[in-house]
Amino acid sequence: MSDSVRSTIVSQFGQVAREQNRKLAPLSDDLVLMDSGLDSLCFAIVVARLEDALGFDPFGVTEDARFPVTLGDFIKFYEDAAK
Amino acid sequence: MPQNDAMSLWESLSASAGHPGRGIWAPTSAVRLHDLLAGSTLEGRLEELRGRSALILARDQLAAALALTQIDGIARRLVLCPPDLDAQHIPYVMATAAVDAVVSDLEPADFAALGAERFIQCSSAVTPAAISRGKQRPTEWVLFTSGTSGTPKMVSHSLSSLAGAIEGGGSLGGAIVWSTFYDIRRYGGLQIFLRALLGGGSLVLSSTEEATADFLARAGSRAVTHMTGTPSHWRRALMSGAARRIAPHYVRLSGEIADQAILDNLRETYANARIAHAFASTEAGVGFEVEDGRAGIPANQFSHPLGGVELKIEDGSLRIRSARTAMCYIGNESTALVDADGYVDTGDILELKSGRYYFIGRRGGIINVGGLKVHPEEVEAVINRHPRVQMSLVKSRKNPVTGAVVVAEIVLKSAPAPGDPTVENAGVKSEILEDCQRALAAHKVPAAIRIVPYLDVTPSGKVARPNA
Numbered sequence: 001m002s003d004s005v006r007s008t009i010v011s012q013f014g015q016v017a018r019e020q021n022r023k024l025a026p027l028s029d030d031l032v033l034m035d036s037g038l039d040s041l042c043f044a045i046v047v048a049r050l051e052d053a054l055g056f057d058p059f060g061v062t063e064d065a066r067f068p069v070t071l072g073d074f075i076k077f078y079e080d081a082a083k
Numbered sequence: 084m085p086q087n088d089a090m091s092l093w094e095s096l097s098a099s100a101g102h103p104g105r106g107i108w109a110p111t112s113a114v115r116l117h118d119l120l121a122g123s124t125l126e127g128r129l130e131e132l133r134g135r136s137a138l139i140l141a142r143d144q145l146a147a148a149l150a151l152t153q154i155d156g157i158a159r160r161l162v163l164c165p166p167d168l169d170a171q172h173i174p175y176v177m178a179t180a181a182v183d184a185v186v187s188d189l190e191p192a193d194f195a196a197l198g199a200e201r202f203i204q205c206s207s208a209v210t211p212a213a214i215s216r217g218k219q220r221p222t223e224w225v226l227f228t229s230g231t232s233g234t235p236k237m238v239s240h241s242l243s244s245l246a247g248a249i250e251g252g253g254s255l256g257g258a259i260v261w262s263t264f265y266d267i268r269r270y271g272g273l274q275i276f277l278r279a280l281l282g283g284g285s286l287v288l289s290s291t292e293e294a295t296a297d298f299l300a301r302a303g304s305r306a307v308t309h310m311t312g313t314p315s316h317w318r319r320a321l322m323s324g325a326a327r328r329i330a331p332h333y334v335r336l337s338g339e340i341a342d343q344a345i346l347d348n349l350r351e352t353y354a355n356a357r358i359a360h361a362f363a364s365t366e367a368g369v370g371f372e373v374e375d376g377r378a379g380i381p382a383n384q385f386s387h388p389l390g391g392v393e394l395k396i397e398d399g400s401l402r403i404r405s406a407r408t409a410m411c412y413i414g415n416e417s418t419a420l421v422d423a424d425g426y427v428d429t430g431d432i433l434e435l436k437s438g439r440y441y442f443i444g445r446r447g448g449i450i451n452v453g454g455l456k457v458h459p460e461e462v463e464a465v466i467n468r469h470p471r472v473q474m475s476l477v478k479s480r481k482n483p484v485t486g487a488v489v490v491a492e493i494v495l496k497s498a499p500a501p502g503d504p505t506v507e508n509a510g511v512k513s514e515i516l517e518d519c520q521r522a523l524a525a526h527k528v529p530a531a532i533r534i535v536p537y538l539d540v541t542p543s544g545k546v547a548r549p550n551a
Contacts, residue, residue: 019516020525040453041526044484048530051480059483067483 005079008053012046013038013071020045029072036071043067056081091156091219092242092280096120099283104258107279108305109145109288110298112207116280122209124149125186129157129214131201135184136160138177138199139268140168144288145207146188147268148276154186155242156219162237165227165268166291167542172235173197179414180225180237225413226270228365238366238409238420245270246277247369247390247407259284262302262329264312264320266291269543270365271338275311284309291542296325303328313338313544314345318474322496326352335372337361339545340442340460343378344467350376366420367427368407370394378464379439395426400446401433402426432458448548450478452526453485459548462489462529465522469515471495476538476546477529488530491515494538508534 010027017024017038024037033043051057058081068074090098097120105116123129124146137158141147147163154161162180164173176182177197184201185194191202224240261279265272267288279286287302299320302310310331312320317336320326334349334356341360349358360378362370370392373380385394392405404426411420421427430447433440444458451457459477466475473494479487495511512532519528539547 019520040484044453044482044488045530047482047484048480048488048490052531052533060481 005054005082006075009046009050009075009078012049012053016042016045016049027071029070029075031071032069033067033071033074050078054078054082091222092152092277093156093216094219095281096152102258102283105283105285107145107148107286107288108301109143109207110290110293110301112143112145114145114149114207114209116285118209118211119149119152121211121214123153123212123214124206124209125153125203127210127212127214128203129153129216131203132158132184132186133217134159134220135201136162136181137184137186138162138164138173138180138182139205140164140173140185140187140189141205141268142166143188143207144267144290146205148286148288149207149209150186150205151276152280153214155222155224157216158184158222159220160223160225162225163227163268163273165542166266168227168235176235176237226273226365226409237413239411239413240368240409242277244368244407244409245273246281247405258306259309260287260305260307261285261309261311262287262289262305262307263310264289264298264316264544265338266542271311271313271363271543274363274369275309295319295323296328299323299325299328303330307331309333309335311335311337314341315339315474315540315546316544317345317349319540321348321352322473331356334358335361337363338543340464341378342464342467344472346376346378362401362403362429362431364429366409367403367429368392368405368409370401370403370405370429377439379436379441380433382435382438382440385440393426396433396440397426397428399432399434401429401431403429450487450489452487452489455524455526457489457527459489462491462519462523462527465519466491466493466515466529469511469518471511472515474538474546476548478549480531482530485526489527490531490533491529492533492535492538494535 020042022037025031025035058077068077096116103117107114132154135158137154139147139150139161162182174197185199186203186205188205194202224245225237226240228236228238261275261284263272263275267273267276276286287305287307289298307329308331314336334353357374359372359374361372371380371384395402408427409420412418430445432443432446434443444460448459449456462477463475466472473496475491475493477489477491480490482488515532541547
């Protein structure tokens with residue numbers, strides 16, 4: 001499951017970057033999301049796509065969820081919600 | 084606004100009923116208008132309604148049509164209930180519209196507790212009766228506005244404000260047979276009923292119980308010449324495979340935005356018909372009709388109003404002033420129907436692009452994506468241009484980053500070609516996405532697209548919108 005969440009997230013980052021003509025920084029767990037090359041709209045799209053792809057939206061569950069800072073946080077946030 | 088001295092429905096009918104073939108046809112019953120002039124569907128008790136405020140509450144559409152024809156000119160007020168009026172609102176409606184007589188095909192016992200002074204049973208069958216109508220009076224028509232949930236909202240019209248036709252319809256010579264996907268107990272359908280009756284024509288009624296293909300076949304068998312409905316109605320007709328069962332001379336769309344795709348589809352199907360898209364609402368009446376086959380309204384229709392209808396745009400929305408607007412709301416004094424200059428604000432937002440005004444949505448329907456506004460309808464217009472798309476609904480989805488994003492649900496025209504349907508759909512989805520990326524600002528492009536088997540359509544024939 002973890003692997004599939006991670007790979008779905010990574011592939012969405014690439015897909016949205018291509019659609020929005022953004023240059024995506026090399027993805028690593030300590031990459032700060034705001035330095036990834038994606039803007040807010042891109043992240044909004046990534047979250048919406050992940051909801052359809054994974055069947056859940058971790059942000060919808062916790063009202064006060066803070067948006068993850070690094071890619072590693074982001075993936076962990078989704079992996080925790082998938083458990 | 085003064086009621087004018089136009090003839091009542093009955094007077095107009097008796098002046099022109101000469102053609103014995105004129106009729107109103109429902110799926111399982113029919114009435115020759117000629118017979119109605121020498122009979123009654125109200126147990127012969129029309130006189131009891133003189134000067135009263137009558138609630139017309141009929142399960143059967145034909146029964147309602149016949150009751151209206153007889154009662155106009157006799158009652159002080161007609162309150163025409165839509166077919167889906169929630170029974171719990173009836174006491175409110177009766178109190179608000181000062182109803183003192185109920186005309187219904189329901190059982191009298193159903194109304195016993197409501198305290199109306201008179202109950203008259205109506206039906207769709209004409210019983211021969213000697214009718215003396217005596218002195219006629221202008222009757223006020225009270226209609227329910229569409230698209231509201233909760234407490235019903237009623238507006239006041241006169242026969243002339245309802246029946247005034249903009250250009251269109253026209254005289255074809257020969258028998259005019261109208262039909263409409265609308266129910267005649269709503270503004271869109273009532274207009275057609277009145278135009279059929281006052282214009283010397285006949286009418287084929289639709290029914291929610293009847294499959295679209297069956298309705299089209301029945302309308303075709305009556306040689307329908309004029310047909311009206313919403314773009315959603317027409318899309319359903321095209322999907323039914325039976326659209327060519329009718330060969331109308333005149334096709335009219337109203338009630339929703341007519342995009343170029345539906346206009347082109349109808350043009351292809353009805354090559355010889357006049358195809359018009361019109362703006363009309365229960366409150367604002369008929370605003371305009373466009374017949375050049377293109378979406379939007381030529382800007383010069385704003386400076387050269389047709390048929391006495393004046394149009395203007397203020398705060399982005401269409402305002403209409405004409406003798407066809409409703410007079411006032413009934414029982415809701417807090418809301419003014421018209422502004423100080425007599426214009427009704429339709430709440431529909433227009434945008435000027437190369438000489439034409441285009442509807443881009445409703446004032447209340449805006450999606451806010453990180454502070455940027457999106458009208459769902461402008462996105463739908465782009466999606467609907469894709470040849471595989473039958474209809475679409477664009478809506479808001481909550482999002483932790485931008486507050487909301489735009490998402491789309493799409494009904495495709497036909498089952499994908501043989502092969503893996505998910506693969507086929509994925510191809511269509513990415514094509515639609517590319518179309519949107521080319522035509523729209525980034526925040527307006529749907530973040531997610533879902534192919535769905537169908538979209539809900541409201542009883543008034545419009546795509547059901549959340550929070551509409």
